[in-house]
Amino acid sequence: MTWSESQPLPWHAALHHLQREARPHALASVVGTAGSTPREPGAKMVITAEAVYDTLGGGTFEFQVIAAAREALERGDGGPHLEAFPLGGRSGQCCGGYVHVLIEVFGGADMCVALFGAGHVGQALVGLLAPLPWRVLWFDSRADAFPAGSESQPRLSCRRVETGPEGPDIEAAVASLPAGSHALVMTHDHGEDRQLVDALLKRGDCASIGLIGSDSKWASFQRRLRDAGHDQATLDARVRCPIGIPGAKGKRPYEIAVAVVAELLTLKPATDQDDRRGVSPETLRDAFSAPNPRDAAS
Known part of the structure; x- marks a missing residue:
């Protein structure tokens, strides 16, 4: 069967097809949560300019993730970046939790x-x-x-x-x-x-x-x-x-x-050789540094 963007595929099947065809798309992954949130870390969704595959829980939060991914695709951004979603403040959702989403942009065919x-x-x-x-x-x-x-x-x-x-x-x-x-x-x-x-x-x-x-x-x-x-x-x-x-x-x-x-x-067009690409080292350091037990006790 020929695959098309109208098929309701799970994220991993859509990712496989889009990668295979070198078509522009973004992978959005929940990488951190706090409080009450729609989905758990590890939840993923694939977004193209025309379609969305799978879900991060729906609601305004998901619409904002889709919009952020499509804006990055339209700009031609490459690589990953982190987006923070305070569900009460940014997304206006009553659950009031906090979600970090990693958005990875794949620009499609090089040539x-x-x-x-x-x-x-x-x-x-x-x-x-x-x-x-x-x-x-x-x-x-x-x-x-x-x-x-x-x-x-x-x-x-x-x-x-x-x-x-x-x-x-x-x-x-x-x-x-x-x-x-x-x-x-x-x-x-x-x-x-x-x-x-x-x-x-x-x-x-x-x-x-x-x-x-x-x-x-x-x-x-x-x-x-x-x-x-x-x-x-x-x-x-x-x-x-x-x-x-x-x-x-x-x-x-x-x-x-x-x-x-x-x-x-x-x-072949030259790629960006900037030494600082994707998620900044400072953000990664803060995200993955283990808290000091003494600080937590105080």
């Missing part, structure tokens, strides 16, 4: 890769990308081009390029891409490859464009692309051909695929 071509190199690439938290949109204009069972791979979407009397609808396929995609062009047809590069350049918001082929193929393409209105400076700056990390050797499909994935890793 989106648009792969045009389901040939030998494309198939090797998809296998190498499978363990990575990247979303992959796989296109081909040929019937039955995708290997059986491809759609079962996490984060992979196989998309047939519609073909009409004038050939494949390249413009529609390119228009369907999310902004900031890393496009890789390696179809079975040089004409399709050239049309794709032309459409991708005209779109203008791809994070990168890679074209499989030799220096002579790229030289031929450049002449046609300049005739189509693209200046040489744009071609030099926006298109990589041949693709693959510099210095890589080998012409086997798997060897080329390894070089391409290594090159994509160099294009």
Whole structure:
């Protein structure tokens, strides 16, 4: 059965599916309570922009947790942070207890890769990308081009390029891409490859464009692309051909695929390197320091 966000799953099942698909979500966990509270430490709930799975007890307190999680998702926050909920003061609930909730935000896929071509190199690439938290949109204009069972791979979407009397609808396929995609062009047809590069350049918001082929193929393409209105400076700056990390050797499909994935890793956005991320050390120290028995006795 295909999973969707409308299913009433327990938090652990929803977390598994969302992690597997690299979709943005937050995990809210009750980590400390005092007094009368709706749920005990260890209670968990998963929140996305559209859905909620499981419960921390309901009421205004739960609505506030959901709102805090969705605000963090919308801001693109990463990692965990603690939220304090005095149920009488902040949440207006008559039980009057106190709850600390750890909200862990998972931002979804690190990158989106648009792969045009389901040939030998494309198939090797998809296998190498499978363990990575990247979303992959796989296109081909040929019937039955995708290997059986491809759609079962996490984060992979196989998309047939519609073909009409004038050939494949390249413009529609390119228009369907999310902004900031890393496009890789390696179809079975040089004409399709050239049309794709032309459409991708005209779109203008791809994070990168890679074209499989030799220096002579790229030289031929450049002449046609300049005739189509693209200046040489744009071609030099926006298109990589041949693709693959510099210095890589080998012409086997798997060897080329390894070089391409290594090159994509160099294009991956840098992560925040701030030494102080997530819950502050001071907060953790105060939360987990054992009280002095002499202080309690006094």
